[in-house]
Amino acid sequence: MKSLSKHTEKFTDSVIRRMTRVSQKYGAINLSQGFPDFDPPREILDRLAQVSSLPHQYSVTWGAQNFREALAEKQSRCMGFDIDPDGEIVVTCGSTEAMMCAMMTVCNPSDRVIVFSPFYENYGADTILCGAEPIYVPLIPPGYGFDPNVLESAFRRDAKALILCNPSNPSGKVFSEDELRIIADMAVKHDAYVITDEVYEHIVYAPRRHTYIAALPGMRERTLSCGSLSKTYSITGWRLGYIIAQPGIIDAARKVHDFLTVGAAAPLQEAAIVGLKFPPSYYDALLETYSKKRTLFLNGLRAAGLSFTEPQAAYYVMIDVSEFGYASDLEFCEKLAERVGVGAVPGSSFFREPENRYIRLHFAKRDDTLTEALERLGDIRRKM
Numbered sequence: 001m002k003s004l005s006k007h008t009e010k011f012t013d014s015v016i017r018r019m020t021r022v023s024q025k026y027g028a029i030n031l032s033q034g035f036p037d038f039d040p041p042r043e044i045l046d047r048l049a050q051v052s053s054l055p056h057q058y059s060v061t062w063g064a065q066n067f068r069e070a071l072a073e074k075q076s077r078c079m080g081f082d083i084d085p086d087g088e089i090v091v092t093c094g095s096t097e098a099m100m101c102a103m104m105t106v107c108n109p110s111d112r113v114i115v116f117s118p119f120y121e122n123y124g125a126d127t128i129l130c131g132a133e134p135i136y137v138p139l140i141p142p143g144y145g146f147d148p149n150v151l152e153s154a155f156r157r158d159a160k161a162l163i164l165c166n167p168s169n170p171s172g173k174v175f176s177e178d179e180l181r182i183i184a185d186m187a188v189k190h191d192a193y194v195i196t197d198e199v200y201e202h203i204v205y206a207p208r209r210h211t212y213i214a215a216l217p218g219m220r221e222r223t224l225s226c227g228s229l230s231k232t233y234s235i236t237g238w239r240l241g242y243i244i245a246q247p248g249i250i251d252a253a254r255k256v257h258d259f260l261t262v263g264a265a266a267p268l269q270e271a272a273i274v275g276l277k278f279p280p281s282y283y284d285a286l287l288e289t290y291s292k293k294r295t296l297f298l299n300g301l302r303a304a305g306l307s308f309t310e311p312q313a314a315y316y317v318m319i320d321v322s323e324f325g326y327a328s329d330l331e332f333c334e335k336l337a338e339r340v341g342v343g344a345v346p347g348s349s350f351f352r353e354p355e356n357r358y359i360r361l362h363f364a365k366r367d368d369t370l371t372e373a374l375e376r377l378g379d380i381r382r383k384m
């Protein structure tokens with residue numbers, strides 16, 4: 001038999017999603033793959049329940065007209081510039097497809113793409129599947145800042161694009177406006193695209209604020225802003241995401257998307273419109289909910305004597321477990337699920353550097369789930 005695609009030999013399955021399976025195997029509380037164990041807003045579920053009045057055939061391949069209109073209105077308000085629902089949006093199957101589609105829209109084989117490390121693991125696979133070459137620029141723990149000189153030398157290697165996950169998964173970093181201006185100035189100077197992943201745009205803790213890089217001078221025409229409804233409306237299984245960009249880019253992205261997936265699920269787009277039309281108070285309440293969970297969880301981790309960097313955004317915490325002396329963080333996480341009963345993601349799956357000291361936990365769970373997980377973690381020193 002002829003061998004299969006070389007691309008697929010260069011990356012593993014998703015460690016994040018593998019850890020969900022490991023959690024299930026041991027009956028552990030799954031704080032690995034980031035998704036809520038609470039329901040989406042009632043109003044969205046009520047609309048979904050009206051099954052016979054939902055569309056059940058393909059929507060327009062780049063997204064149902066009424067979904068794009070509602071999304072354009074909401075994102076124009078948030079991003080601070082007018083977005084044309086007819087020319088500047090592709091609706092995708094989650095931001096996972098949005099990112100892959102954006103990469104395939106921008107990159108030729110052997111193009112170079114700048115990726116900050118640690119990074120959300122999909123970007124590695126996305127780059128490889130496009131035949132592109134990643135250039136990694138470290139975000140240095142514990143503060144996860146970057147060295148502008150290192151970034152500039154990455155751009156000088158004729159980088160075609162930079163992937164920006166802001167707010168950042170897994171570090172919880174929020175890129176400041178100053179940092180974003182440095183990145184934007186370099187992107188303009190070196191004529192590179194910026195592909196963003198902004199799925200945590202509404203989960204940014206005070207006093208930090210989210211700045212959309214597309215809104216900075218010179219950036220609108222070179223930014224592909226990817227986002228999702230998954231985290232904002234607690235509907236990760238619905239797989240609704242999007243790319244927002246200038247019409248020339250969107251024309252190309254629509255073609256890629258059309259042949260990848262045809263389109264996102266029509267009935268789910270229709271039901272999610274209810275969420276897109278929520279008033280600003282919905283997003284305040286969402287943030288308040290996550291701020292409280294963050295306080296509960298971080299206090300518990302502190303009480304357990306664990307050391308970590310406080311996330312400025314999103315719902316992940318990177319915990320330094322080097323004191324436990326494990327040679328492999330994969331082994332640590334397997335044992336953690338088995339003995340302590342808590343599922344975590346090994347930090348090495350996010351780093352380009354040979355880093356073995358971190359695990360990632362998330363707190364997008366009901367308070368009783370978090371309290372139970374913290375109780376178990378209180379025993380970590382005895383069991384690990």
Ligand code: GLN
Nearest residue numbers: 016017032033034096169
């Ligand atoms: N963003 C989530 C995480 O980092 C997972 C998303 C997914 O599995 N598609 O855990």
